[in-house]
Amino acid sequence: MDGAGFTSRLAAADFPMSWFRTLLGGCSDPTDRMGSVERLKVEVLVPHDHIEAVLAALHANGAGAIGAYDHCVSLWQVDGRWRPLPGASPYHGEIGEVMHGSETKVESVCHLSQARQIVDAIRAAHPYEEPVIHLLPLYDIFP
DSSP: OOHHHHHHHHHHHHHHHHHHHHHTTSOSOGGGGOOOEEEEEEEEEEEGGGHHHHHHHHHHTTTTOBTTBOSOOEEEEEEEEEOOOTTOOOSSSOTTOOEEEEEEEEEEEEEGGGHHHHHHHHHHHOOSSSOOEEEEEEEOOOO
């Protein structure tokens, strides 16, 4: 491998970080500008027949507020796959069989202080014994 080939591959590998540094005003350590985490992205996979119940639980507990708007949410149709193991009580499927089905991925936002009550509300409204709930930090990089 010649030196030029190695250098161009190295530059390509660094592209995401160099772009991020430019976005953040040229700082060498992006974590210097990430700021605090005050909001979370909420993601939950829901069977179609329980979407309205889960949305109601989210919104009743403050999820989906962005500026002067509330009830902000995105819905994505996804194909889920799972296999219930011995001891499970599946909402859909048989123990030991790989299952698949159509679900909706619900995405919204909440304040960090609301996270526990929102997760509890989702679990209360959700039919799965193990609902897939993700809370992802949203960094305020442009205060």
